[in-house]
Amino acid sequence: MPFKQGEKFDLKMRVLVDGMEIWCDDKKVHLYKHRMPFDQIEYLQIKGDCTLSGVHWGGKFYQVPWETGFPDGHLRASQRIMLHAIPKGDRWNLDLLGRGGDILFHFNPRFKDKQIVRNSYKGGIWNKEEREGPFPFEKERGFDLTIENEPYSMQVILFGF
Structure with a gap:
């Protein structure tokens, strides 16, 4: 189990074509295979006894070549x-x-x-x-x-x- 009570952790979830990679403290812990199309995900919910210090999401699939200004x-x-x-x-x-x-x-x-x-x-x-x-x-x-x-x-x- 990657989580220890009272200790901080960094959880990352990366959506891939075939599933969702789950990483804890820079170690891959699981590949969750999609059970439905991932583009149906509409909300993120976090519940339970924890202190949340930050959430970042972003990313999409870009057509390459890709160019943008700053x-x-x-x-x-x-x-x-x-x-x-x-x-x-x-x-x-x-x-x-x-x-x-x-x-x-x-x-x-x-x-x-x-x-x-x-x-x-x-x-x-x-x-x-x-x-x-x-x-x-x-x-x-x-x-x-x-x-x-x-x-x-x-x-x-x-x-x-």
Whole structure:
């Protein structure tokens, strides 16, 4: 049992096509197979003897390629981008775009090379690639990716499931 009386816990429920993953304190505890279409869910209810300190929900399935602007027209200092995805093919990329076709930050996991390529593209020229570091991605395995806009770099934090 992942819960202990009087102790805090972090519970996550992730809706997938075939079921709902249930995680407690970053450990998968169950995959609940859907018994009815998940798009019929209309409410969230929490009952019982507990102190609730926060609830966050969000997410939907996005058609890829997908592009959107930032609130206030740009990514602000210390602002975060949080993404959940499941890699399907040999490569995918996340690009932070600027004016005139510039790519201010290019994040490109490549499964065949087992490398994550990071780069930027300015004025029609690619800069020097960064490829060092581990390759934690697996096809068909979901992950959470957070990118934080630091004053002199992009901080990338990855948590795989």
